[in-house]
Amino acid sequence: MTTISDKKAWYQKQFNSFEEGLNGQKSLPIHDLRKQALEQFLTLDFPNSKNEDWKYTNIEPILNHTFETSPNKVSNQVKAKSIEAFAIADTSAQLVFVDGRFSESLSNIGVMPTGVTIKNLSDALSENNDKIQTAISERLKSNKNIFTALNSAFILDGVYIEIAEHAILEKPIYVLHVSASHETSLFNQPYNLITVGQNAQVSIVENYASLSDGSVFINSFTDIAVGADAKVDYVKIQQENTKSYHIGSTEIHQHRNSHFTHRLITSGGALVRNVIQVHLDAKGIESTLDGVYLTNGTQHVDNRTIIHHAKPNCNSHELYKGILDGKSSGVFNGKIIVHPDAQKTDAKQSNKNILLSQDAVMNTKPQLEIFADDVKCTHGATIGRLEEESLFYLRSRGIGKEQAKNMLTYAFAGEIISRVGHEPTRTYLDELLLDRLEH
Amino acid sequence: MLEIKNLHASVNGNEILHGVNLKVNAGEIHAIMGPNGSGKSTLAQILAGREDYNITEGEVIYNGKNLLDMSPEDRASEGVFLAFQYPVEIPGVNNTYFLKTALNAIRKYRGEESLDAMDFLALVKQKMKLVEMDEDLLKRPVNEGFSGGEKKRNEIFQMAVLNPKLSILDETDSGLDIDALKIVSNGVNKLRSKDNAAIVVTHYQRLLNYIVPDFVHVLVDGQIVKSGGKELALQLEEKGYDWTRETEGAAV
Ligand SMILES: Nc1ncnc2c1ncn2[C@@H]1O[C@H](COP(=O)(O)OP(=O)(O)OP(=O)(O)O)[C@@H](O)[C@H]1O
Numbered sequence: 001m002t003t004i005s006d007k008k009a010w011y012q013k014q015f016n017s018f019e020e021g022l023n024g025q026k027s028l029p030i031h032d033l034r035k036q037a038l039e040q041f042l043t044l045d046f047p048n049s050k051n052e053d054w055k056y057t058n059i060e061p062i063l064n065h066t067f068e069t070s071p072n073k074v075s076n077q078v079k080a081k082s083i084e085a086f087a088i089a090d091t092s093a094q095l096v097f098v099d100g101r102f103s104e105s106l107s108n109i110g111v112m113p114t115g116v117t118i119k120n121l122s123d124a125l126s127e128n129n130d131k132i133q134t135a136i137s138e139r140l141k142s143n144k145n146i147f148t149a150l151n152s153a154f155i156l157d158g159v160y161i162e163i164a165e166h167a168i169l170e171k172p173i174y175v176l177h178v179s180a181s182h183e184t185s186l187f188n189q190p191y192n193l194i195t196v197g198q199n200a201q202v203s204i205v206e207n208y209a210s211l212s213d214g215s216v217f218i219n220s221f222t223d224i225a226v227g228a229d230a231k232v233d234y235v236k237i238q239q240e241n242t243k244s245y246h247i248g249s250t251e252i253h254q255h256r257n258s259h260f261t262h263r264l265i266t267s268g269g270a271l272v273r274n275v276i277q278v279h280l281d282a283k284g285i286e287s288t289l290d291g292v293y294l295t296n297g298t299q300h301v302d303n304r305t306i307i308h309h310a311k312p313n314c315n316s317h318e319l320y321k322g323i324l325d326g327k328s329s330g331v332f333n334g335k336i337i338v339h340p341d342a343q344k345t346d347a348k349q350s351n352k353n354i355l356l357s358q359d360a361v362m363n364t365k366p367q368l369e370i371f372a373d374d375v376k377c378t379h380g381a382t383i384g385r386l387e388e389e390s391l392f393y394l395r396s397r398g399i400g401k402e403q404a405k406n407m408l409t410y411a412f413a414g415e416i417i418s419r420v421g422h423e424p425t426r427t428y429l430d431e432l433l434l435d436r437l438e439h
Numbered sequence: 440m441l442e443i444k445n446l447h448a449s450v451n452g453n454e455i456l457h458g459v460n461l462k463v464n465a466g467e468i469h470a471i472m473g474p475n476g477s478g479k480s481t482l483a484q485i486l487a488g489r490e491d492y493n494i495t496e497g498e499v500i501y502n503g504k505n506l507l508d509m510s511p512e513d514r515a516s517e518g519v520f521l522a523f524q525y526p527v528e529i530p531g532v533n534n535t536y537f538l539k540t541a542l543n544a545i546r547k548y549r550g551e552e553s554l555d556a557m558d559f560l561a562l563v564k565q566k567m568k569l570v571e572m573d574e575d576l577l578k579r580p581v582n583e584g585f586s587g588g589e590k591k592r593n594e595i596f597q598m599a600v601l602n603p604k605l606s607i608l609d610e611t612d613s614g615l616d617i618d619a620l621k622i623v624s625n626g627v628n629k630l631r632s633k634d635n636a637a638i639v640v641t642h643y644q645r646l647l648n649y650i651v652p653d654f655v656h657v658l659v660d661g662q663i664v665k666s667g668g669k670e671l672a673l674q675l676e677e678k679g680y681d682w683t684r685e686t687e688g689a690a691v
């Protein structure tokens with residue numbers, strides 16, 4: 001695959017075989033949207049370093065790989081035992097996807113309280129759910145993003161969560177994506193639609209992990225609508241192997257007085273790019289975006305956040321922390337747009353990084369576009385090394401250099417993890433972090 | 440136990456220590472006094488293994504080994520302990536966890552078994568009493584937000600838990616109120632034995648009423664200009680450091 005048109009032809013070919021496997025589902029209305037999305041995909045360009053938004057992230061490695069579309073039927077190769085390591089205790093439901101396809105046998109969705117609907121997207125599509133169709137067709141109207149088009153073209157599975165007004169789900173919904181394919185490099189395109197009604201509450205933990213050392217390309221899209229006075233906590237974990245590629249988009253719409261938190265923990269992946277876009281569409285909204293990324297080797301992690309302060313009296317908080325080792329690289333781009341209407345906006349953004357090696361690189365850039373006058377916007381970015389004073393203090397008490405470094409690194413990253421409300425998830429993340437630091 | 444021979448040290452090309460000589464035997468307590476900026480902390484930090492200093496001349500022998508060749512953690516494991524003049528705040532690292540990690544690292548070095556949570560807790564409880572430390576401080580991140588006095592107490596508490604052979608206390612008394620000074624000194628005295636030794640850096644005779652030194656040394660401009668018994672501290676208190684300079688000058 002040398003030229004761009006060859007690359008697109010490859011995806012066209014993948015679409016054809018995907019379509020063949022759809023059988024009866026081809027007659028569902030969503031299929032017209034898939035074809036429309038594919039058309040869009042074929043007309044849009046792949047980004048390159050000349051695009052300001054892609055200046056530091058080179059997607060050549062993804063394009064040069066011949067990823068095949070995941071089989072439409074879930075593989076039964078994966079047994080419960082193999083995913084035990086990724087278990088999180090005390091959740092309300094567990095949805096497991098193997099290579100992007102829902103595994104009923106590994107999942108566990110018990111009886112849900114009234115007003116709570118949790119199912120896999122494929123089932124929701126079969127039921128002709130028009131919420132999904134509306135979301136996709138609305139997006140395609142104005143979409144300029146080639147990866148979004150690709151995601152819609154291959155839309156088939158993911159999670160569908162609907163929390164009705166006033167419904168409260170105390171324990172988190174756990175969504176686990178594992179890649180299991182050894183020989184073939186697969187791509188999968190999860191789409192998640194989460195709708196939370198007025199005054200409702202839910203928390204979701206989404207985890208991407210690898211069961212094999214095969215290469216995988218995940219191009220995910222998540223739509224979240226947070227109703228008035230509702231509260232949504234979202235945790236996303238990326239712990240794939242270092243041959244994996246992950247492009248993830250999350251689009252959040254928040255309504256009056258709603259609270260939303262998003263916590264992103266990235267420890268795996270060869271190339272990871274996360275774009276989180278939040279629309280604060282009414283008054284009195286609280287929105288928090290936190291992230292921590294630990295990279296080593298030649299990993300590359302690109303995080304971007306875009307916060308649209310559209311209405312007055314909303315607060316947004318962002319704290320992203322990076323720990324970069326080896327020859328790895330990171331990007332943080334935090335955009336805050338305060339629209340003319342959005343007086344009394346309070347937006348705080350901070351990106352702190354520690355470079356553990358000479359060769360690690362971090363590019364960080366805040367972007368504030370402020371069109372209102374009575375606002376408080378603060379931003380700060382630091383790129384530093386572990387404090388020599390602290391390191392010496394620990395070592396002077398007998399703690400070896402490597403362990404002392406790990407302790408300080410752990411403490412630095414721990415700030416984000418300690419903010420995760422669900423204790424078992426926090427413990428899981430603690431262990432993930434410690435394990436990561438020791439290797 | 441410790442022999443410092445003609446130690447010259449510099450930082451960024453500035454020589455701070457100009458040939459320090461000092462011999463400390465097991466069972467002894469040595470006080471080092473001297474004006475601000477004379478190099479007391481520099482000496483203390485070099486002994487603990489701080490890497491910012493260039494040793495341009497001289498050597499330090501500790502229990503027959505070349506101390507300057509050892510990493511800070513190995514020195515700690517061999518029994519060297521520095522109570523910092525300015526203890527470092529480490530956000531995010533829990534005090535108890537930190538101390539347990541330190542103690543077990545030292546035990547491992549010495550070929551001893553790790554202490555389990557129960558045994559560690561028992562030890563900590565006992566040592567906390569010794570310095571009358573508030574249990575709450577243990578649950579907090581290392582030194583973070585501690586008052587000046589609490590930080591100093593935490594240093595002595597760590598010392599009590601790690602049970603070093605050679606303790607270097609760098610102005611542990613400054614920042615302590617009278618009661619705390621008594622408690623901390625009492626703690627130090629209880630840890631005293633014929634097998635271990637201490638170097639106590641201080642500006643005040645006051646501390647030496649509680650921790651009675653066998654020797655007092657005066658460090659001026661990176662050199663020990665005068666040594667004597669505990670009465671030297673009293674003379675210094677009375678006459679000031681200029682007096683040592685004058686007597687030095689007269690001797691030359
Ligand atoms: N890392 C460093 N960089 C530059 N100068 C240093 C450094 N460390 C020490 N010095 C200088 O060396 C001299 C001795 O400092 P030191 O801290 O050892 O003094 P001290 O005797 O402990 O003083 P005090 O009684 O005030 O604690 C001072 O002039 C100090 O500024």
Ligand SMILES: [Mg+2]
Nearest residue numbers: 479480481524
């Ligand atoms: Mg000093």
